[in-house]
Amino acid sequence: RKEVEQDPGPFNVPEGxxxxxxxxxxxxxxxSFFWYRQDCRKEPKLLMSVYSSGNEDGRFTAQLxxxxxxxxxxxxxxxxxxSATYLxxxxxxxxxxxxxxxxxGKGTKLSVKP
Amino acid sequence: DAGITQxxxxxVTETGTPVTLRCHQTExxxxxxxxxxxxxxxxxxxxxxxxxxxxxxxxVSDGYSVSRSKTEDFLLTLESAxxxxxxxxxxxxxxxxxxxxxxFGQGTRLTVV
Numbered sequence: 001r002k003e004v005e006q007d008p009g010p011f012n013v014p015e016g017x018x019x020x021x022x023x024x025x026x027x028x029x030x031x032s033f034f035w036y037r038q039d040c041r042k043e044p045k046l047l048m049s050v051y052s053s054g055n056e057d058g059r060f061t062a063q064l065x066x067x068x069x070x071x072x073x074x075x076x077x078x079x080x081x082x083s084a085t086y087l088x089x090x091x092x093x094x095x096x097x098x099x100x101x102x103x104x105g106k107g108t109k110l111s112v113k114p
Numbered sequence: 115d116a117g118i119t120q121x122x123x124x125x126v127t128e129t130g131t132p133v134t135l136r137c138h139q140t141e142x143x144x145x146x147x148x149x150x151x152x153x154x155x156x157x158x159x160x161x162x163x164x165x166x167x168x169x170x171x172x173x174v175s176d177g178y179s180v181s182r183s184k185t186e187d188f189l190l191t192l193e194s195a196x197x198x199x200x201x202x203x204x205x206x207x208x209x210x211x212x213x214x215x216x217x218f219g220q221g222t223r224l225t226v227v
Contacts, residue, residue: 032213043204043218044157087157091212101172102147102212106156 003027006088009108017078021108023071023088033064035073036087044087078112085109117141120205120219127226133192135222137205145208146188150201163188195226
């Protein structure tokens with residue numbers, strides 16, 4: 001099983017749609033979870049961290065289920081500017097903690113159409 | 115935006131030549147990383163550093179070496195470039211390692227012909 005797996009996509013949705021991305025991770029010792037966004041030919045940028053209690057930032061909601069080792073990202077009222085690749089990121093490694101590594105999923109491409 | 119600068123931004127080199135990519139940060143973050151990104155593979159960790167002169171291997175370290183003689187600089191060297199090392203290389207920094215978010219440089223597009 002790959003360390004971080006995401007929906008392969010691509011997701012093609014109309015403006016205003018709600019879209020959900022899912023991600024699973026294999027290392028039960030992982031402590032930190034993030035969603036990054038990457039625009040075409042650009043560097044990844046942090047979208048939001050994911051907390052155990054779930055967290056929301058405007059139209060974006062992230063949830064974590066440690067028991068199922070599952071992370072989700074929900075985008076409501078999608079905009080043309082949301083078109084990008086969304087990367088699920090989890091920390092893991094033989095040391096855990098700060099000296100672990102961030103492992104990136106392969107990403108899910110979202111295309112929002114007018 | 116975090117102060118991370120990668121140089122060069124684009125490079126074409128010939129097979130068998132040595133190549134060094136530079137990452138410079140102005141944030142004084144302890145942790146620095148080199149990733150490569152390829153279609154179908156996503157971002158993969160090459161090497162990382164958790165302090166001056168402290169480095170460790172990542173998932174795809176073969177053919178690469180790194181050095182960190184100062185907090186602000188992290189160098190990635192391809193000793194003898196091969197076509198399989200054609201990729202986009204990203205440097206990243208993090209204040210507290212993998213428990214906190216990483217900030218990325220703009221990337222270096224390397225083509226080995």
